[in-house]
Amino acid sequence: MTQAAGIVLAGGRSSRMGSPKAALEWHGSTLLRRICGIVARGVDGPVVVVRAPGQDLPELPDDVHVVEDAREGRGPLQGISAGLHAVRDEAEAAYVSSTDVPLLHPRFVAAVLGALDGDTDVVLPQVGGHRHPLAAAYRTELADAVERLIAADRMKPAFLFEAARVKRLDAEALLADPALAALDPGLDSVLNLNARDDYEAARARPAPEVTVRRFGALRRLGDGLPDPALIRAATLGEAAAAAGLTLDEHVVAALNGDQITRDPQAPLAAGDAVSFLAADAGG
């Protein structure tokens, strides 16, 4: 069993946004694709998307599982329940995220999960005067307790927090993590988008600053770009374009020296290091 899974709630009516949030464009990708990728980097277990019954979703990586709410429009507890049930045999805890947090940083996910200890069932960030139950960590064994609340029609997360051992993390506590303080000093990870204006303002922000390196014969590409180079890119595709590369069958990328990918929609976050290398590693 892994320590932590990711649960991304994609349901919700998006009524103030005017169109489904999950499919909103984000630097050549979609909001849902981005959040799934960011959450995946903060957990060591599976990532599950919870959608409304029959809801259309944008394209997702093959390793993202999709489950459905039992009923539509009953609020976040319904989605949390579906998600916790889906992962409880595979993980001890889960980071639960909404779809509409495009500035979420993987380090935030890791920091919240890292605060979970033996005396805690829920780690609940409290930033800007608000509790953030959809940017929080939950023990998966809470699945039955959540189900009981739903059966009793007690649909607010607050009812769960009354029944569980909750550790609240304020901004000061979160920023005590030096890595998070460096990468997301404003805790924009919890900035959620409700209306069209919110989306457009967030979309107009500069993409995160990342470091790109090109190895071997790829270094001569990039039109004089130094190596390494600091660029702004929200996805691997944007980073490749900035480096003068195309993510075809001859080029792969390593994210922070770890995951290898050639998915142009792979999300990038501030402080990431992207290494582009020849796909053929023969030697």
Add this chain to the structure above:
Amino acid sequence: MEASPTPGGYFGRALVVDVTDGSAETLPLPDDVLRAYIGGAGLGAWLMHELAPPGVDPLGPEAPLAFCFSPLVGTPLTTSAKFAVVAKSPLTGLLNDALASSHFAIAGKLTGHDAIVVRGACAEPSVLLVDGDGPRLEPAGDLWGLPADDAERKLRERLGKAWRVASIGPAGERQVKYATVSHDGRHAGRGGLGAVLGAKLVKAVAVRPATKVASHNPHAVLEAARDLRTRSFGPATAKYRELGTLANLLAFNAIATLPTRNFQAATFSEAPRLAAEDLAEARGIARESCASCSIGCEHIYRSAGGKGVRVEYENVFALGPLCGVSDPDAVLEASRRCDEYGLDTISAGGTIAWAMECAERGLIDAPWLRFGDADAMLRAIDEIGAREGLGALLAEGSRAAAHIVGQGSIAFAPQVKGLELPGYEPRTLQAMALGLAVNARGADHNRSGAYEADLSGRHDRLSGGSPHVAAAIGTEDRAAVMDSLILCKFLRGVFDDPFPEWARLLSAVTGWDVDGDELEATARRIVLAKRAFNAREGWTRGDDALPDRFLDESLDLASGRTATLTRERLDAMIQEYYGARGLDPSGLLGTEQMEDLRLGVPVR
């Protein structure tokens, strides 16, 4: 299967020379055997089944060593001028095939044989000559002790430029267990085949073309050659052309798969000093190609003494980061000395790195041997080449040396089946971990290129499972065919649908109605033939394994993740590999598979 008595591209016979008295016999190679094994490494596996007595001492006179050519040799198909040297390895005690390239392959085949097998032992240092006049032996006392390059040059001066020579260096003469066979500066490097020739007192084998061989459809072959040549200039080979395989070094360092200090780490902080990206400009003096090759992967760097040194990722990794050495002058000099002695750089570097760790732990009395000490590394190479001092121990390879030293040192001896690991960290490349564990030759990156799957982005390279098993089998099968056709693996990226494309090449040369499916079956047969030979020679299930270090120690990555390869995970992959290959749970072939190997057929 439609048989033809004289398939194009073949002579249908092997020359078997007993160097004890110079006698020779011709071994007919039936059409169905050639079709079942193609040539090169595949044909070599079959020949060893037929000609090596069970349990033979690899360094004994009864042990055969085969130079195997292939149907594509001599055609204009790019990278086809390659040959396989095949024998039971003195390093592993199992089947070993090592490839080298260039004119020896063409001249050797055009002696009129698909393979030249050497067995017996000479009474004095000798050279075996083979041409249209048959085989004969000449004394080689004046060549004994010379580096292979010098022996080759002297022989060609004496015999004439039409002769091509494969020679051993002083390490082969002294039966260092990882001595190479060399031709034109390129080494059939792995597994100690130079020691096999050295034990026979055969300094060199010289061949001169005496005949020709026709393809079944020369026009189709020429068309295919033109097409392949064009494709060989494309992006799939750019890496090899532009910087060579050393381009791996800095990239592998960035993804934590650069073995460092005897696999105690997977990144080397001083790696940039050895990077091709910079060294090529500062030290590159030439780029060379094998005969019949349009890729030109060989990058020659200037060493501190001004001499040119062929630079590959594997020699720089093994004599650099693996030993903790970052001085490019020292690494180039170490590589040059290995070439001069005729030492496999991977096994030399791996064995020295193991000894450095032993010295660091106080397990051997060699306080001078320390990670990062370039002079100590060079001294160790010299002692190995001379089999003097500590070199007498290290000349046996890391597994045998660890058994002598004991004290738990086998746990960190970087070897599988006795063959030292190449520069691919198994904990961060877990498809490759399987490939390294199960391959017949031992820890090897040329017979199992499973790292391709790890670096493809399609699987999590830190979490080996079923997809990794399938990928490892795929790369092993493709390598089996490429090593038997023979085509250089640096060409593999230009094939979109390899087995059907290779079948068309083979069909044009031989006239066989071979298709991709048949060639895939051939690949599986060759892989299993090697396994069957090993089983005959004492291989057991426990030999498909990795050293304890990789299973007991995790690696922390810069990303925050930890790379861990548990025994359970590796064993699960191995069992799944056996199942997918149709082997029994102990990794052995079944009756039908053994029958398919066409062993014991009457060939005389």
